Amino acid sequence: MSERLVAGSHLALVLGLVAPGRLGAAEADPDRAVVTLSDGERYEGTLAFTGGRKPSFFDVAKQKRxxxxxxxxxxVAVSVEEERLQQGWMFLEESRNDKVKLPYTYPLRKLRTAVTLTSGETLEGHVTAVFxxxxxxxxxRFFLLTDQKGEKGQTLEALVYVKDxxxxxxxxxxKASGAIRVPPGPAAIVNLDREVSFQPPFTGLPVGRYDVFLFRGTTVRYGLTGGPVAPGDLRAIExxxxxxxxxxxxxxxVAAAREGETVRALMELTRKEAGHDAGWRYARWELWTLAPTAQTWDIRKRLYLHRARFPEAQGVPDFAYAAEDRLKGVPETATIE
Known part of the structure; x- marks a missing residue:
């Protein structure tokens, strides 16, 4: 038996042993699930919460667990509330407040989870579970987490979590929940009202407007809802x-659009230097949402869209981008040809 243990947390709760007799999910099995991780890895199988235990959920709107x-x-859709590389410190002596900086950082992350139920309701908050x-x-085995803390020297990219x-x-x-059908290939959608991204398959979607992103080789087609961003604001954001x-x-x-006080920026992130995975170079796409403050711009959300890796000998290619109106503000039930 192989196992992928996804990034630990002190809030993770082990739910017990898997009950027998659940293997071999049929195509129409209501427990069939597709799991996408933050590094783009996908797994399919029969979902199991075991031992009679249920996921513990804290609803932020109702302030109730x-x-x-x-x-x-x-x-289940998971987004990042906050993440950073924390500087390592230590106290020089016990019972004294004097600290010394250590020669390493470690990643910290707080996650927020949106859960769509069979009733049609979508809850938002923090969840703790193993499934x-x-x-x-x-x-x-996978963890649904609220808080993550990585190892010394680990990057945020390497600290993987369940995304979807x-x-x-x-x-x-x-009734059949919302579903957006797109052509085969890597893709992502973003719910504009809830500020959460989804990975394929795009079913079980809550009501709302969605921007669609299609990744085909070195070409990215996208929709970005909103109007133009003033040049001065764009320079400040950059x-x-x-x-x-x-x-x-x-x-x-790559592109930015403003809707009310919110600016959404399609980000191309690349690393052409050697990293933790020898022999590979990376490109990643995210949608960042930003809001103005008195002095600067606050990065409110970073929503994962897609990641690609390339052999070191090939390097990261140049990407072409095409904005398409048909991919903007799509309803929760739609077909993209």
């Missing part, structure tokens, strides 16, 4: 982004 019934979950994906020959869980054979609100230190040393604002 309760247990979720796994049978009522249609989709399993089972196939006829394999079983994998979708159960395509379940319905929300007593200056703010340039100050962000992270694994990706190349940061490019």
């Amino acid at each position: 309760f247990d979720l019934d796994p049978a009522e979950i249609v989709r 399993y994906l089972e196939t006829e020959s394999d079983e994998r 869980v979708v159960l395509p054979n379940r319905k929300a609100g007593g 200056g703010k982004i340039a100050l962000v230190e992270e694994f990706y040393t190349g940061k490019r604002v």
Whole structure:
């Protein structure tokens, strides 16, 4: 039996042993699930919460904690609330406040989770759980987390978390839930009202408007809802982004659009230097949402879209971008030809 243990947290709760007899999910099995990780890896199988335990969920709107019934979950979408590289410190002596800086950093991350239920309701907050994906020959364990803390010297990119869980054979609100159909190939969608991104398959979607992003080789087609960003604001945003230190040393604002006080920026992130994965170079796309403050711009959300890696000998290619109106503000039920 192989196992993928996704990035630990002191809030993770082990739910027990997997009950037998759940292997071999049929295509119409309501427990069939597709899991996407933050590094783009995808897994399919039968979803299992075991031992009679239920995921513990804190609803931020109601300020209340309760247990979720796994049978009522249609989709789980995880986004980053906050993340940073924390400087290592130590106290010089016990009972004294004098500290010395250590020669390393470690990643910290706080996650927010949106859960769509069979009732049609979508809850937003923080969840703590362990779940399993089972196939006829394999079983994998995953954590749904609230807080993550990485190892010394680890990058934020290397600290992987569960990004998306979708159960395509379940319905929300007593009817087939929202579904956006796109051509085969890597893709992502962003719910503009909830500021959360989704990975394929695009089923179990809450009501709302979605911008669509299609990745085909070195061409990226996208929709970006909103009007133009003033040149002065764009320069200030680019200056703010340039100050962000992270694994990706190349940061490019491909396009930006403003809707009310919110600016959404399609970001191309690249790393052409050697990293933790020898022999490979990386490109990653995110949608950043920013809001103005009295002095600068606040980076409010960073929503994962897609990641690609290339052999070191090939290097990271140049990408072409095409904005398309048909990919902007798409409803939760739509077909993109």
